[in-house]
Amino acid sequence: MDARKKSSIILCVLVAMMLLVAGCGNSSESKADNSASGAAAGSDTNTSNDTPTEKVDLTISAAASMTDALNEIAKTYEKAHPNIQLSFNFGGSGALQKQIEQGAPADLFLSASTKNMKPLVEQQLIEEGQEKTLLKNELVVVVPSDAKTSVASIGDLSKAEVKKVAIGIPESVPAGNYAKEALMSSKLWEPLQSKTVQAKDVRQVLQYVETGNADAGFVYKTDALTSPKVKIAFTVDPKAYSAVEYPIGIVKATKHAKEAEDFYNYLQSQPAMDVFTKYGFTVPE
Structure with a gap:
């Protein structure tokens, strides 16, 4: 083989080797890029799955x-x-x-x-x-804060000046049932029927007294303390009704x-x- 042919062969081998090395480099870079893209995508996916705790x-x-x-x-x-x-x-x-x-x-x-x-x-x-x-809790009778009529005991509810007495519906409102027990104990349940106004719950009783639609009302002590528009006339004898x-x-x-x-x-x-x-x-x- 002459020197010219030998040089051509060596040159071809060198070119082939350079192309091979370049191809491997590109492949590695591609894999690295793909890996980085995959990691980023994975990161995005994980972020989207971190949803707030359900309310x-x-x-x-x-x-x-x-x-x-x-x-x-x-x-x-x-x-x-x-x-x-x-x-x-x-x-x-x-x-x-x-x-x-x-x-x-x-x-x-x-x-x-x-x-x-x-x-x-x-x-x-x-x-x-x-x-x-x-x-x-405990049962009390409230009157409007500006009431002129003196109501100091359960018997005072019979006064002519006390025209309306509010209580919760005894069948569905515990405060109304306790009030009924106390009135029956005092033998006033029947005599006061004509002036009794029934309410759907104890807060409505309070509202009736606050607005002057009732002259007195049976509520819990806790309700009486929430309103500046009423005052406690007296505390109902705890022996006259079931424990609250x-x-x-x-x-x-x-x-x-x-x-x-x-x-x-x-x-x-x-x-x-x-x-x-x-x-x-x-x-x-």
């Missing part, structure tokens, strides 16, 4: 007399538990009991009477072992058992009790 809406059916205390407690609780939204259904305990029996959505029930909790426990609509007496106890229970049909139990426990904690006592409730011994 849980708890429905609390509660006696109307607990409105102010529970609304204050809710602000503190929701601030500490941003994934929880507390929705309150306030009303007469008897009406709330019926709603739960008929399948209305509720996670917890706070009644102003054991009378309205007991049937739900017996029907196994309240979770077993998750029901207890939470608070106590507020039981709390977790509704068995709740779809948020853990969250309901957490709030159930919180309502028994010292911070919650401090709020309840501030509004005039007392803690069972």
